[in-house]
Every structure is written in structure tokens, then in C-alpha cells.
Amino acid sequence: MEVFQSHRKSSSNNVIVSILPFYRSAPPLEVRLEDFEFFAMDRLRVLKGISDGLCRGKKPEEMEKLVEDLWKANMRHPQAVEEVNKDIISHFVLRLVYCRTEELRKWFLSMETTLFRHRFRLESSEAQRALMSEFKLPYKAVSNAEFESVKDKLSQVARSMGQNLAAADAIFYKVPFEEVPDLVSGRRVFIHKGHAYVAMNQVVSLVVTQFRSYISKALILTNRKWTSTIREQEKDRLTPIVEALCTSYLGPDYSQPQEFGEISIKDIDQVAKTSFPLCMRHLFEKVKEDHHLKHGGRMQLGLFLKGVGLKLDDALAFWKAEFAPKVSAERFDKEYAYNIRHNYGREGKRTDYTPYSCQKIISVTPGIGDHHGCPYRHFSEENLRAALVRMGVSSRAVEDVMDKVHNRHYQLACTLTFEAVHGSSCDAGINHPNQYFIDSQRVLQSKNGSVA
Ligand code: SF4
Secondary structure, eight states: OEEESSOOOOOGGGOOOOSSOOOOSOOSOEEEHHHHHHHHHHHHHHHHHHHHHHHTTOOHHHHHHHHHHHHHHHHOOSSHHHHHHHHHHHHHHHHHHTTSSHHHHHHHHHHHHHHHHHHHHHSOHHHHHHHHHHHTOOOOBOOHHHHHHHHHHHHHHHHHTTOOOOGGGOOEEEEEGGGOHHHHHTTOSEEETTEEEEEGGGTHHHHHHHHHHHHHHHHHHHHHHIIIIIHHHTTTTHHHHHHHHTTOOOSOOOOSOOTTOOOOHHHHHHHHHHHOOHHHHHHHHHHHHHSOOOHHHHHHHHHHHHHTTOOHHHHHHHHHHHHTTTSOHHHHHHHTHHHHHHHTTSSTTOOOOOOOOHHHHHHOOOOTTOOOSOHHHHSOHHHHHHHHHHTTOOHHHHHHHHHHHHTTOHHHHHHHHHHHHHTSOOTTOOOOHHHHHHHHHHHHHHHHSSOO
């Protein structure tokens, strides 16, 4: 796969026509640098959606629907060839992004395998058979004579799953049982002399096992190439994109106040109680308590407040009043006002700075005396439990939240908190503190008929 900064030439003659590719080799395509990044981000949206679905414990049927919807929303293209190209290119870019550490490889392998499993299930049985032969699976269909000899046993297994052994399903493959662990552990196959009899409609397990093992090896090889040559060769062009992609935030930037317009100083105490996520509530309480916040906290809270609609003059008045017991007006104007105006793009390079996403906040390492960061990641268990109780989270919901925290699913922990506090589901999950605020105001508005 070559990457170009100019236009992509049509190369449809070289395109693999299969709708569900096995990603055996990088495609012989020229890829524009923008597509290299944007295609990868779209696929990442699909994989992250799958990861959220799995963490939330969605059932297989719900996952099927979720994968279909995520694929439609992010990867579809009116022209099949373009869709296949995007599919293949985005897979190979993310393979590069996620080959670099054991943890990244594990996550990518698991999400790609889940994606592949559901996409394979959505194929017609003819397409599934074609894909099986493309994979060159070393299994032979059971002969008619052998089928007749084990038919009763196969019927029993089918009945135990509430199914009939219909004539259409009467194609079975004999497979070493250790190659279909999920079917064996779910008691969904008949096992005889070390072989599982796998029905055509269960064949996905075989293909997925092969797919998983192939991608796992490919990730290790890609990592070797990345460390030995690509990283250095591409240090000015692809390497920065690759290194940024796995932590990139994929939602809106919230640098401008959205739906709920502006908030003024007089509303701020009230909305902090009802609609700030825990990270911002904590900073807000600390500035009121200590009359000071270190730089990291001022940035995290200040940009959030800008995003929820606090005007520059109100922001200056807010920080000045809160700091007043410790910082004189003159010192405030000299040492702090510049940074606040800077965040609003009125000083320095006049860049309009963007409020921080959850990913960014979660990934920081606060020092001693700092209060920024994400409480689900950075608080001790005891402090986090106490903070959740103060927010009004029930003891049962606190346990659910802590369960997500122990598994390091911090944004899901925040989502469960949102749901417990608002009594309303948040299917998209929390990805940004300003999204938490907007979703909260939306729920409160629909409950009360007015914004709190
Ligand atoms: Fe804030 Fe995001 Fe952490 Fe929630 S998950 S507390 S919104 S950083």
C-alpha cells in the first residue's frame, strides 16, 4: 500500500471483489494521505462502538444489530468497490497503529475478530461457503453414509438448542474439537473420537478461529516491520499520524457552545450540581474550597466552561472572584487573566482552544496538589465511592460503577453514573465532559420542561 499526498488513481482492476476480505496482503492501491487518516478514524469508530457494546454486556443478537448499524453509519459507500477499498485500507492502517504494544494488539485483535464474526454471519450461506473455500480450511464435509450413522446424535444436539435437524443444515464438517472452543463450551456440537461435528450454520466458529490466528501472527510481523524500518522511514509523514490515531478523540470538538447556548455566572453553581460530570464537579468544588487551582486544573475546567457557554467576561469575573481570598486583583490581572483570554483565542496565536475530551483527561498524570484528571481513573477507591454517594448514586449503582473502574472502563463508569443520576439511559456512552453536560441538560429539560 503506497501513500500519496495527491490524487488517488482508479485501480479498480486490482481490487479484491469479495465483500468480506481476509486482509491477507496490503492492497496495491495508491492512498491519499487524508484517506489514510480518515478511513482509519471511521473504522476506529466501528471498533470503539463494538468495544463499548461488549463492555456493556450486550447480548449476541444486540451485538449483531450494533455491528450492522456501526458499519452502515461509518463504512458504507454507494459504490461497492469504494467500500471494499475503504475496508481494506482502514484495516491495514489500524494494523500499523495497533501493532505497537501487547495491549494495543490484544484490543485490536479482539475487536477485529468480533467485527469479522458478525459480518460473516450477515453473509448469505453461498457467500459463506465461498469464503470458506477462499480460506482453504482443511476440513471435508461429512459423507452421506457417515451423516446417517450419527444423525440421531446430531438431532439430539439440535433439539437441545431448540432447533430441528433440517435438510438444509445437513452439511456437517468434522473438525478437531479444540479448534471450536466456543461451540464445545456451549455444548452446541456433537463430539466423537476427538472430532466435533460442526453444522454449516455454525461454521462461523471455524472461520473466526482461522481469522483470529492469522491476524494475531500478522500483528507481530507488522510490529517487527514498524520498529525495524517504517517508524524511522516515515518519521516526518506517517509516523505522527500512526502514533496519534490510537488516542484520537472521534466526536465533536465542543469549542463553541452548542444546543444550550450560554450559561452566566448566576447559573453556574446550579448547573455544576445538576449537569457537570464528576471531573468538572471536583475541580469546581476545589476552586471554591481552596480559592486556587494549578495550571492543569485551570485549563481543564476553564475550557470546559468555555464549551458550555461561559462568555470571556464572565469567565474572567468567575476566576477573579474565586481566587480573590488568596490572589489580589492586581496579581490576578498580571498572572492569570492572560491565560484565560488565551484560551478564548484573544491572546497569543489567537487559536480558539478546544475543551478536553475524556481520552485526553484520562491519559494525563496529575502531580501532587493537582486536581485535574478523571476521578474514575485517578481517585483512590475510597474517595471515588464517597464522591459518587455525594452525587446521589445509589449503593447498588456504585458497585456497578466500581466494577467498570476495576476493569479500567472509565468512560463506561462515567456513563453508568450519568444513567444513575439522571434515571435515563445514555446509549452513546460518555466520550466528552461537554457531551455529558449537553446530554444532562437535555434530560433535565425533557423532565422539567425547562433547563435546570
Ligand atoms: Fe470526566 Fe470523561 Fe472522566 Fe467522565 S469519563 S469524569 S466526563 S473525564
